[in-house]
Amino acid sequence: MNAHEQNPGVRPDTTDSAGDWIRRSGRPSGIERIEAFFHGHGYEMHRHDTYAIGVTLGGVQSFSYRREKRHSLPGQIIVLHPDEEHDGEAGTSAGFMYRMVYVAPALLQEALGEKPLPFVPGGISDDARLRAAVHAMLLDEEAHSDALAQDDALFDLAAALDAAAGSPAQRHCGDFRAAQKAREYIHDALDRPVTLDELALASGRDRWSLSRDFRSFFGTSPHRYLTMRRLDLVRGLMLRGHSLADCAVGAGFADQSHMTRQFMKAYGVSPARWLKIVDAGGHAGR
Incomplete structure (x- = not known):
C-alpha cells in the first residue's frame, strides 16, 4: 500500500512540513488504531496505560524499550506493555511506516x-500466531467495521499474546449447551448483523466464556462460523439463479464487494x- 493512501475507517490527523503524518481511527470500547509515517526522530520517551501492539510496514522502526535499543523490520510485530517507557525513530534515512492498535x-x-496480563519480552516478536492475530486486528477491514468481527479479533489477539508470553495452555471445560444455543441463534440470523452480546444473551453465558466454548466445540470463532454459513447460503442462491447483488443482500453481507471478499x-x-x-x-455436485 502506498504510504500516503487514505485507509477506510481512518481519518487524517496530523501532517507536518517534513512529510511525517499520523492517521487514526476512533476509540470504541477501549480500542484505538493508528497508522503513521516518520522521517528521522518520531517521538520522545513516553508511555501509555494501554498495550501498544503493531506491525512495521516499511523501513526500520527503532525505539528504546526497557533500557535497550530495538529495531523492528517490515512484518515484525511490536508489543509494548502498559506503562513501559519507549520512544521512536527511523532506523534509516528512508523513514518508517507502521500500524498500531492501543488496547x-x-x-x-x-x-x-x-x-x-501477558508480558512479551523484548518488545518485538516473530511469533506466527501473534502475527496473524495482529494482522487481523489491524489489516482486516471487517475487524474495523463489524462488531462481531472485532470481538473475534480481540479474543484471538488476547490468546496469541498469552501464548507468545509463554503462558502454559489450560484445558478448557466449556458449556456445550450454551455454545449450541449460540450456534442456533446464528442460523436464525444469517440475513442481519449479529453481535457477541446478542449471542451471550441468547446462550446465557458471558461473552468471552462463550467465545472459548464456541471455539472448543465447533472448531472456529462465532464470526467465522457466521460468515461460512452466509457463504453456504450465497452458493445456494447462486445455483438457483439469483444475481450476485441479490445473493449478497439475502445472505446478510453489506454489499456485493463485501461478499466477494x-x-x-x-x-x-x-x-x-x-x-x-x-x-x-454439470448438476451432479449440486
Whole structure:
C-alpha cells in the first residue's frame, strides 16, 4: 500500500512540513488504531496505560524499550506493555511506516478469563500466531467495521499474546449447551448483523466464556462460523439463479464487494468463477 493512501475507517490527523503524518481511527470500547509515517526522530520517551501492539510496514522502526535499543523490520510485530517507557525513530534515512492498535488492558484481561496480563519480552516478536492475530486486528477491514468481527479479533489477539508470553495452555471445560444455543441463534440470523452480546444473551453465558466454548466445540470463532454459513447460503442462491447483488443482500453481507471478499478468502475463487466452474461440471455436485 502506498504510504500516503487514505485507509477506510481512518481519518487524517496530523501532517507536518517534513512529510511525517499520523492517521487514526476512533476509540470504541477501549480500542484505538493508528497508522503513521516518520522521517528521522518520531517521538520522545513516553508511555501509555494501554498495550501498544503493531506491525512495521516499511523501513526500520527503532525505539528504546526497557533500557535497550530495538529495531523492528517490515512484518515484525511490536508489543509494548502498559506503562513501559519507549520512544521512536527511523532506523534509516528512508523513514518508517507502521500500524498500531492501543488496547485497554481490562479488555484483554476479560478475554483471557481473569488470567494475569501477558508480558512479551523484548518488545518485538516473530511469533506466527501473534502475527496473524495482529494482522487481523489491524489489516482486516471487517475487524474495523463489524462488531462481531472485532470481538473475534480481540479474543484471538488476547490468546496469541498469552501464548507468545509463554503462558502454559489450560484445558478448557466449556458449556456445550450454551455454545449450541449460540450456534442456533446464528442460523436464525444469517440475513442481519449479529453481535457477541446478542449471542451471550441468547446462550446465557458471558461473552468471552462463550467465545472459548464456541471455539472448543465447533472448531472456529462465532464470526467465522457466521460468515461460512452466509457463504453456504450465497452458493445456494447462486445455483438457483439469483444475481450476485441479490445473493449478497439475502445472505446478510453489506454489499456485493463485501461478499466477494469473503468468498475469495473462503474458497480462493470469485463467486462468478465458482459458479462458472460448477456449471461446467454439470448438476451432479449440486
